Amino acid sequence: MNPETELQKIQAIVRAAHLDGWLFYDFKGLNPFATQLLHISREFLTRRWFLYIPASGPATLIHHRIEATTWQQILPDPSVVRRVFSAHQELDALLRETLAGGGRVAMEYSPRGEVPYVSYVDAGTVERVRECGVEIVSSADLLQHFIVWDEADVQAHREAVRGIVGAKDAAFQLLRERRAAGEAVTELEVQDLLVRQIAAAGLEFDHAPIVAFGSHASDGHYAPGPSTDRKLESGMCVLIDLWAGVPDRPMADITWVGFAGEPTAEYLRVWEAVRDARDTAVSLLTSQTGLQGWQVDRAARAVIAGRGFGEAFRHRLGHSLGRSSPHGAGANLDDLETHDTRLLLPGLGVTVEPGVYLGHLGVRSEINLLITASGAEVTTPLQSAPYRL
Secondary structure, three states: OOHHHHHHHHHHHHHHOOOOEEEEEEOOOOOHHHHHHHOOOOOOOOOOEEEEEEOOOOOEEEEEHHHHHHHHHHOOOOOOEEEEEOOHHHHHHHHHHHHOOOOEEEEOOOHHHOOHHHOOOOHHHHHHHHOOOOEEEEOHHHHHOOOOOOHHHHHHHHHHHHHHHHHHHHHHHHHHHHHHHOOOOEHHHHHHHHHHHHHHOOOEOOOOOEEEEHHHHHOOOOOOOOOOOOEOOOOOEEEEEEEEEOOOOOOEEEEEEEEOOOOOHHHHHHHHHHHHHHHHHHHHHHHOOOOEHHHHHHHHHHHHHHOOOHHHOOOOOEOEEOOOOOEOOOOOEOOOOOOOOOEOOOOOEEEEOOEEEOOOOEEEOEEEEEOOOOOOEEOOOOOOOOEEO
């Protein structure tokens, strides 16, 4: 850890949050944030450790005596105060001394597990730290400062958007051509085309795209395979969900839909509910700042519920955009699966993807947005109507 960069950055974040300190804890890799943010290798660590970074002043590392030499190699920073223990009674005493007068201290903890994505400190350790007389608060918002996008990330995301939009266009063109020629086309054929298009654009993904015809579109994470592959027939809906990114940069993630033949009145009612929910979320995100993830989900979900499809919207509204995976570590737009109270900080990317799944059909519209200091920017095209195939 470079004290001129990471340590000072952490302290500045702690001060801005009006906290007294941030207490990092790990045992055998249970808390990935502790090792990732502090650039600490856990390969040779077999005992629990704590690193307390106060709002000002030197950081204090508490570790087992047997690993003193290891810690000198892992964290050679001379500005860090080192306190060692062997017995658990010594550990308790050192924690009390280090946290004396600590007040409000952040840890990777979420009250009631409301935001499980940051809940990595076990309940027993939380109890132990509370016995030192401090109030533990969640580090959920603090952690997001370390995943915001820089300009290179933004440009790479835009490159990913161009690549997957091109792949999407090629897939629906294939569907149109086959339908016009009266020739069969299957989910796996379309998926194969998407994979080749994404690879040709120089992008990577962690899972092949979703291509779903008919009732398969009602399965939110359907994956076509040899035993489930389906031919497109008149009267079937189509859902294509694809994601990819420049290596080690933020991904792009979109879902577009179509209908083989003239869409039914029921399908159009579902589409309109999904579209309007999406646009409600966009309006909220682009016009307001300082929002929490759950607020956007609730506003969009109310639109779908008002159209009578509330029970059929079975997942969160959207997720943070990640690097090696489309699902990132930042705030999600969620008031269903979790009550995500994390702030949507400038520099974070998110998806908005309302969906309605009725068993015999499914509709989802997914777009990406970049949160900015003045309101979010939509970075992907918005589908205005289902493709007629």
